[in-house]
Amino acid sequence: MANPSRRPRFLDVTRIRFPVGAICSFGHRVSGVALAIASPLLAVLFTRSLQGAEGYAEAANWLTPLPVRAALVLVVWALAHHLLAGVRHLLMDVGFGSALGTARASAWLVNLAGVAIAALAVGALR
Amino acid sequence: MRAVASGTRAWLLQRLTAVYMLVFLVLTLGRCAVDPPASHEAWRNWIGTGGMRVATVLFFVGLVLHAWVGLRDVAMDYVHPLALRVALLALVGAGLAAFAAWMILVLAGL
Amino acid sequence: MRFSIYRFNPERDSRPTMQNFEAVVGPHDRMLLDVLLRLREQDDSLTFRKSCREGICGSDAMNINGRNGLACITPLAGLKEPVALRPMPGFPVIRDLIVDMTQFFNHYHAVRPYLVNHEPPPERERRQSPAERAKLDGLYECILCGACTGFCPSWWWNPDRFLGPAALLQAMRFIADSRDRATAVRLEFLDDAYRLYRCRTIMNCTEVCPKGLSPSRAIEHIRQRIVKEGL
Numbered sequence: 102m103a104n105p106s107r108r109p110r111f112l113d114v115t116r117i118r119f120p121v122g123a124i125c126s127f128g129h130r131v132s133g134v135a136l137a138i139a140s141p142l143l144a145v146l147f148t149r150s151l152q153g154a155e156g157y158a159e160a161a162n163w164l165t166p167l168p169v170r171a172a173l174v175l176v177v178w179a180l181a182h183h184l185l186a187g188v189r190h191l192l193m194d195v196g197f198g199s200a201l202g203t204a205r206a207s208a209w210l211v212n213l214a215g216v217a218i219a220a221l222a223v224g225a226l227r
Numbered sequence: 228m229r230a231v232a233s234g235t236r237a238w239l240l241q242r243l244t245a246v247y248m249l250v251f252l253v254l255t256l257g258r259c260a261v262d263p264p265a266s267h268e269a270w271r272n273w274i275g276t277g278g279m280r281v282a283t284v285l286f287f288v289g290l291v292l293h294a295w296v297g298l299r300d301v302a303m304d305y306v307h308p309l310a311l312r313v314a315l316l317a318l319v320g321a322g323l324a325a326f327a328a329w330m331i332l333v334l335a336g337l
Numbered sequence: 338m339r340f341s342i343y344r345f346n347p348e349r350d351s352r353p354t355m356q357n358f359e360a361v362v363g364p365h366d367r368m369l370l371d372v373l374l375r376l377r378e379q380d381d382s383l384t385f386r387k388s389c390r391e392g393i394c395g396s397d398a399m400n401i402n403g404r405n406g407l408a409c410i411t412p413l414a415g416l417k418e419p420v421a422l423r424p425m426p427g428f429p430v431i432r433d434l435i436v437d438m439t440q441f442f443n444h445y446h447a448v449r450p451y452l453v454n455h456e457p458p459p460e461r462e463r464r465q466s467p468a469e470r471a472k473l474d475g476l477y478e479c480i481l482c483g484a485c486t487g488f489c490p491s492w493w494w495n496p497d498r499f500l501g502p503a504a505l506l507q508a509m510r511f512i513a514d515s516r517d518r519a520t521a522v523r524l525e526f527l528d529d530a531y532r533l534y535r536c537r538t539i540m541n542c543t544e545v546c547p548k549g550l551s552p553s554r555a556i557e558h559i560r561q562r563i564v565k566e567g568l
Contacts, residue, residue, distance in 0.1 A: 107347075108347070108429035108430050108431060109345060109352070109353050109429070109430050110426070110429055111353075111400065111423050111424050111425070111426050111427075112426055112427060116403060116421070116423065117400070117403050117404075117426060117488075118402065118403025118404050119541070120541060122540040122544065123490070123539050123541050126539040126540075130537075133294075133297045133301075134297075134298070136294075137297070140290065140294070141326055144287075144326065144329070148330075148333050151271050151274060151275065153267065153271075154267050157267035157270065158267075180252075184249065184252070188249065190538060191242065191245065191246065193538060193557065194242065194557065194560070194561075199551070200551075201540070201543050201544065233529070234528060234531075234532075234533060235528050235534075235563050235564060235567060237534070238534060303495070303535070304491065304494045304495065304535070305494060
């Protein structure tokens with residue numbers, strides 16, 4: 102008699118076709134975790150910039166190396182996506198945009214706008 | 228019988244802190260984009276005085292509470308062994324509390 | 338028509354595998370279920386649930402080319418080949434495309450999916466105006482196929498403690514019913530970090546519901562009710 106507790110479950114996410122809203126939601130989670138990790142680092146930058154002329158100058162210096170500017174672009178993407186996806190959620194909480202068609206459209210908008218803002222950041226930080 | 232961990236309080240806290248931070252970021256980042264502070268003194272005077280200083284403290288308190296609810300959700304979704312999840316959340320909670328305390332001290336000292 | 342179908346026989350296999358099939362489509366075949374039944378002529382060990390063949394019993398819910406749906410109302414036209422058929426994600430697989438729905442129905446029972454009203458019964462019926470009855474639209478039509486719950490990532494990660502979109506939609510069906518008197522108890526039961534609040538409004542549920550329902554919106558309404566009652 103087969104053992105019920107050894108029943109497999111199909112959970113291979115690479116074989117599942119996620120709708121655009123799921124991509125938006127996953128991005129919301131990933132960007133949230135990324136921001137949580139980045140916040141203390143950004144806070145160090147922020148704090149240093151408030152410590153007189155030398156602090157301000159040193160903080161500015163920290164932002165010059167290319168890897169730091171690249172990381173900053175990722176932080177900008179994370180903030181933009183998390184913020185826009187968050188606004189999408191807040192609007193749905195009060196009843197705007199929870200119909201499927203509107204929800205799909207707003208998910209596309211959020212996903213693309215986040216990337217667009219990151220692209221602008223690349224331009225501004227090069 | 229009332230469930231131990233009401234989901235509604237955490238959910239509301241996450242939403243309310245989100246709205247506050249949204250307004251704060253739109254106003255401050257917006258101001259910096261349009262009319263950035265001219266010098267390090269202007270920057271420090273803006274952040275470090277009056278209502279802006281209080282608003283910034285509230286921002287960091289809100290950030291820590293918001294991050295707590297979010298990271299707790301992530302832990303509840305993916306970390307199932309109870310002892311491991313409790314330990315992880317205790318660590319995260321301590322880290323966030325320390326972060327908030329540090330930022331309050333920095334801003335109070337300006 | 339080419340197929341790639343998930344096979345698992347617990348008496349023989351230690352792991353599931355994917356088996357390729359080449360099906361001849363009959364002249365009157367319109368839906369995926371029609372061809373699946375033909376495939377049994379080739380290999381009668383292929384196992385799946387089916388019954389009404391018209392999208393009302395919910396038996397043949399499965400994962401079709403990566404999305405959950407009912408085989409009997411999924412048109413053959415437009416299906417990308419090879420058509421990949423797998424059991425609904427997150428459910429224990431009993432055999433091939435048949436999954437264990439026990440946990441799913443436990444969650445359904447947990448929300449007390451029946452009218453609770455201890456007032457003395459009236460002479461004829463408990464009256465409900467058309468406007469009150471309209472509040473059940475979009476909630477009563479659920480066929481409990483499980484497609485929504487099996488497509489919900491939050492349910493995948495906590496199938497034992499998160500009730501899932503189907504059970505929560507049914508909970509709302511009774512909260513919204515003007516004849517029910519247990520609203521406060523229902524809301525208190527749902528107000529829990531796991532039972533309802535694992536929902537992140539990903540909306541995968543609404544994307545795949547074969548009856549066009551919106552469990553995500555029902556859950557939103559439950560949240561609004563909880564907050565309103567709480568204030």
